[in-house]
Amino acid sequence: MHDTLRQHIEKILPLSDEEFAFVYSHFTLKRFKKHQFLIQEGEEVKYAFFVISGLLKLVHTEEHTGKQHIVSFAMxxxxxxxxYAFYTQTKATLSLECLEDTEVFCVSADDYKKLLDGLQKMERFFLEKANFGFLAAQRRILSLLTSNAKERYEQLIQQYPTLTQRVPKSLLATYLGVSRETLSRLYT
Structure with a gap:
C-alpha cells in the first residue's frame, strides 16, 4: 500500500527513503464499505483522503429541498x-460517500501542517495537487456554464472513460445536471 502513495508523490517530486518514511508516518490507512460515509454534512472534517482503491462521491444536499448536487467523484x-472545511476547520457542507468498497490514506489537518513544516518538498507537492484540483474545478464550472448536456456528457467520457462503467446512470445524470431520461437519450 505504501508503494502506491510513494509512486503518487514521486510523479511530482522524488523522495529519499528517509523523506518518504517521514511522509508515510503522517498517514493512516482506512477501509470503508460501499455506502459508508467518510464525511457527513454538519460534522467536523478530520481528514483529507488519498484514494488507493474504490470510488467516492462528494455531495452537497440542499437543506430545504433535500436535492443532491454531486460536486465530484474520486477514484x-x-x-x-x-x-474548505478541512482547511478552515469548520463544519462540513459536503458529504463524502463510498460508491464501492474503498481504501484510503488519511492525513489529518495537524499532520498535514507537520508535513508542510517538516519537509519543504511536500509544500510543492500539495501546491501542485491544489493547482490541478483548481484547474479541474474551473473546467467543470465552465462546462456547466457553456456546454449543453450532450457536450458535458462527451467531455465526461473523454476525461474519465472508466467512470461511466462504475457509476450508476442516475448519479451521472445528477453530476451532469440533467435528468435520468436525458442521460439515457445521450447514452444510446
Whole structure:
C-alpha cells in the first residue's frame, strides 16, 4: 500500500527513503464499505483522503429541498475531502460517500501542517495537487456554464472513460445536471 502513495508523490517530486518514511508516518490507512460515509454534512472534517482503491462521491444536499448536487467523484490516485472545511476547520457542507468498497490514506489537518513544516518538498507537492484540483474545478464550472448536456456528457467520457462503467446512470445524470431520461437519450 505504501508503494502506491510513494509512486503518487514521486510523479511530482522524488523522495529519499528517509523523506518518504517521514511522509508515510503522517498517514493512516482506512477501509470503508460501499455506502459508508467518510464525511457527513454538519460534522467536523478530520481528514483529507488519498484514494488507493474504490470510488467516492462528494455531495452537497440542499437543506430545504433535500436535492443532491454531486460536486465530484474520486477514484484511485485522487485526493478528496470537503477541503474548505478541512482547511478552515469548520463544519462540513459536503458529504463524502463510498460508491464501492474503498481504501484510503488519511492525513489529518495537524499532520498535514507537520508535513508542510517538516519537509519543504511536500509544500510543492500539495501546491501542485491544489493547482490541478483548481484547474479541474474551473473546467467543470465552465462546462456547466457553456456546454449543453450532450457536450458535458462527451467531455465526461473523454476525461474519465472508466467512470461511466462504475457509476450508476442516475448519479451521472445528477453530476451532469440533467435528468435520468436525458442521460439515457445521450447514452444510446
Amino acid at each position: 484511485e490516485d485522487w485526493w478528496e475531502s470537503d477541503f
